[in-house]
Amino acid sequence: MKRPLLHPAPDELKLESILYALADPVRLEIVRRLAGGDCPLKCSAAAPQHLPKSTMSHHFQILREAGLISSERRGTEVVNTLRLAEIDQRFPGVLGTILTAAKPLECPDAKPST
């Protein structure tokens, strides 16, 4: 049996943990993509790069434990949703201004436009 996916309650959210989770370019890009989507995203769709699965799992775990995302197992996939409303209620404007300031992560596989 798989371990349960643990999520902090809204009153357990810590500003420092949220900032730490967003201080990594890959995690910031995951959150940016989740914020831009109209619906929950599978890990495979939210992940910005072809990183090892274990690396991505670690990034999603940090985001989940900081309270930034809610993760739900559906069959073999994990579907993630941004906890934007809860975070904005606890720390007004913080996530919104960070996401506005965040540039999309450049894909290292992309060829430079000449």
Next chain:
Amino acid sequence: MKRPLLHPAPDELKLESILYALADPVRLEIVRRLAGGDCPLKCSAAAPQHLPKSTMSHHFQILREAGLISSERRGTEVVNTLRLAEIDQRFPGVLGTILTAAKPLECPDAKPST
């Protein structure tokens, strides 16, 4: 001769570095105090706790290299100023919303009020 204190130019500021620098409760408190002061603060006044001098130097170095503070040697002291205007121009609203959301760090030496 002391090593020069290096500061990134405004166009070298990185959002991830700023978030990482603010993701530590001691550094967040230093920035909160610098933002609340009307004038530059000496390290000894901006530091929230009686931490070892080497630990505090490391925290100020991370803040300086992220571009959050400007440090200037004056005699035997280093005087620090928050680079609020430059950061706000580059990443509008980010630092302001974080500082509004940040609670003052509780001093471990303080006696609980009964």
